[in-house]
Amino acid sequence: MSQLRYSKDHEYVRLEGEIGIVGISDHAQSQLGDVVFVELPKIGDKIAQGGEAAVVESVKAASEVYAPVSGEIVAVNDALENEPSLINEDSTGNGWLFRVKLANPAELDGLMDEAAYQEFLKTLP
Amino acid sequence: MSSPELRQTPLNALHLALGARMVPFAGYAMPVQYPTGILAEHLHTRAAAGLFDVSHMGQALLEGRDAARRLEALTPTDMATQPLGRVRYTQLLNETGGIIDDLMATRRPPGREGRERVFLVVNAARKAGDFAHIRRLLPDLTLQELDDRALIALQGPHAASVLALRWPKLAAMPFMTLASSAELGDERSDYLFSRSGYTGEDGFEISLPAGETEAFTRDLLGSPAVKPIGLGARDSLRLEAGLCLYGHDIDETTSPVEAGLLWSIPKRRRIDGGFLGAERILGEIAKGVSRRRVGLRPEGKAPAREGAEIVDEGDAVVGRVTSGGFGPSVGAPIAMGYVTAGRAAPGSALDLMVRGKKLAARVAAMPFHPHAYFRGP
Numbered sequence: 001m002s003q004l005r006y007s008k009d010h011e012y013v014r015l016e017g018e019i020g021i022v023g024i025s026d027h028a029q030s031q032l033g034d035v036v037f038v039e040l041p042k043i044g045d046k047i048a049q050g051g052e053a054a055v056v057e058s059v060k061a062a063s064e065v066y067a068p069v070s071g072e073i074v075a076v077n078d079a080l081e082n083e084p085s086l087i088n089e090d091s092t093g094n095g096w097l098f099r100v101k102l103a104n105p106a107e108l109d110g111l112m113d114e115a116a117y118q119e120f121l122k123t124l125p
Numbered sequence: 126m127s128s129p130e131l132r133q134t135p136l137n138a139l140h141l142a143l144g145a146r147m148v149p150f151a152g153y154a155m156p157v158q159y160p161t162g163i164l165a166e167h168l169h170t171r172a173a174a175g176l177f178d179v180s181h182m183g184q185a186l187l188e189g190r191d192a193a194r195r196l197e198a199l200t201p202t203d204m205a206t207q208p209l210g211r212v213r214y215t216q217l218l219n220e221t222g223g224i225i226d227d228l229m230a231t232r233r234p235p236g237r238e239g240r241e242r243v244f245l246v247v248n249a250a251r252k253a254g255d256f257a258h259i260r261r262l263l264p265d266l267t268l269q270e271l272d273d274r275a276l277i278a279l280q281g282p283h284a285a286s287v288l289a290l291r292w293p294k295l296a297a298m299p300f301m302t303l304a305s306s307a308e309l310g311d312e313r314s315d316y317l318f319s320r321s322g323y324t325g326e327d328g329f330e331i332s333l334p335a336g337e338t339e340a341f342t343r344d345l346l347g348s349p350a351v352k353p354i355g356l357g358a359r360d361s362l363r364l365e366a367g368l369c370l371y372g373h374d375i376d377e378t379t380s381p382v383e384a385g386l387l388w389s390i391p392k393r394r395r396i397d398g399g400f401l402g403a404e405r406i407l408g409e410i411a412k413g414v415s416r417r418r419v420g421l422r423p424e425g426k427a428p429a430r431e432g433a434e435i436v437d438e439g440d441a442v443v444g445r446v447t448s449g450g451f452g453p454s455v456g457a458p459i460a461m462g463y464v465t466a467g468r469a470a471p472g473s474a475l476d477l478m479v480r481g482k483k484l485a486a487r488v489a490a491m492p493f494h495p496h497a498y499f500r501g502p
Contacts, residue, residue, distance in 0.1 A: 033357070034164040036451040037426050037458070039480075055480065057428055059163040059451050060357050081426070 004092060005111035007068040008120065012092060013111065020069050020100045024056060027121055029091040032058045035084040040076040041098055047071060049107050054097050056087065065097060069107045075099040134180035135275045135338040143353055150356060151249035153181040158355040166358035167453040170324055174281040175354035176345055182276050183252025184332055185245045187259065189266035192241040193232050199262055200230065201381065201400050203391040204243065207232050212301040212319050214389050216381050217255055222405030223377040224384070225258060226251040227369065229321065231303045244303070244317065246276070248371045275338040280328030282497065283350040288329060300498045320499060323359065325366025325492055327499040364459060365452045367420060367491030373431060374418060374447045374461055382409040383463065385418045416444065417469040420491040421460040421477065423484050428458035429477040435464055436476050443468050446477060454494045461491070
């Protein structure tokens with residue numbers, strides 16, 4: 001199953017079994033512009049929904065990435081260290097940030113599906 | 126992003142047509158980037174020619190008896206003995222030697238009744254205060270704000286050849302000189318070309334009547350060498366060139382000596398003084414400064430941004446980052462900031478505090494990317 005669930009902070013999580021793959025939305029990467037540096041969590045870190053989990057930096061600015069779900073980091077996307085532009089090219093595919101073992105799968109119910117996220121984007125200024 | 130209270134430059138419609146992302150800047154709606162993005166815009170400017178709308182900046186003519194010499198009371202530059210058309214980078218200083226603004230000043234041929242004239246270009250966010258300051262201190266001179274003119278910068282190695290198609294004489298203009306279109310043999314237009322810029326590249330800043338700006342800009346953009354560039358790349362280009370951004374790297378508390386701008390104060394002014402703030406400046410020249418603006422190269426890939434504290438090995442705060450980010454041509458993070466004078470030597474190892482963690486860095490010589498100014502054919 002490959003459906004994305006989105007937070008209002010423009011992160012997504014894609015569920016693969018008990019593991020959630022987390023990244024920033026295509027809208028978010030387009031707003032940020034060219035990504036030049038990514039600070040990722042460490043494997044084993046515990047993250048809480050809504051807490052800071054990573055930092056994505058464009059030429060202009062640094063932006064926090066907030067965890068869309070709670071859990072434990074089980075993998076990070078090392079390819080971003082040498083190729084941060086993967087986030088611009090394919091934020092919901094090869095530009096993923098980290099994998100998290102979900103602590104509370106019910107948190108997914110509070111996130112938006114693709115259609116709801118697209119509607120949400122229309123409400124933004 | 127079209128707040129009605131924001132002022133617009135004469136190129137506003139063109140920016141929107143080109144797909145620019147507009148942001149508020151110094152009271153104006155300005156393009157921060159075009160669809161290609163800041164990295165591509167930055168690299169294009171270094172490789173070919175980038176076109177910048179800088180019409181938000183303040184342009185004015187200071188006119189009257191001895192205008193050039195009188196301006197020396199407000200700025201530590203040499204105006205009175207400059208030849209006509211020589212562009213000077215200088216600063217308006219306050220009574221305590223802090224920088225009210227940095228600006229370009231150029232003597233122009235005399236106007237009516239032989240009255241001296243100096244052409245000034247100042248920062249957008251500072252122009253109202255600058256002009257009030259000049260009028261207060263030089264009340265018998267005339268300061269004519271040129272609100273009906275736009276300002277366009279064309280920067281990069283192809284800038285001169287693109288403009289020379291229409292004004293061939295412009296190709297031989299020396300760096301930091303200014304000429305009108307009439308002086309270049311074109312009596313029909315009313316343009317001022319200054320061979321200067323804010324990118325470290327060869328290039329021109331062009332002052333022209335607002336009503337002609339869109340047609341002129343569209344014509345330039347017709348050249349495959351020329352692409353529109355937003356404020357985002359303007360900032361990364363000037364940072365790589367080691368150039369100060371007012372309100373960040375210099376302000377009313379920093380002196381030109383602390384800021385490393387002593388090169389812009391000629392010998393006569395260093396000795397004789399005679400300008401607002403001279404007491405501090407001459408004192409700093411004689412006795413040294415307690416802090417200096419320096420370049421910083423973080424190790425690794427994480428950028429340090431404006432506001433980051435600079436600490437020594439004992440965790441004592443020895444300074445603060447005033448500009449920082451990623452240098453697209455350098456291919457690494459770069460920054461500038463102020464550090465205590467004892468720490469300012471190139472190679473000096475310091476830590477930058479980024480998100481609560483120490484980021485190792487070294488003081489580095491500027492520019493980070495070599496200047497490519499025109500030095501003759």
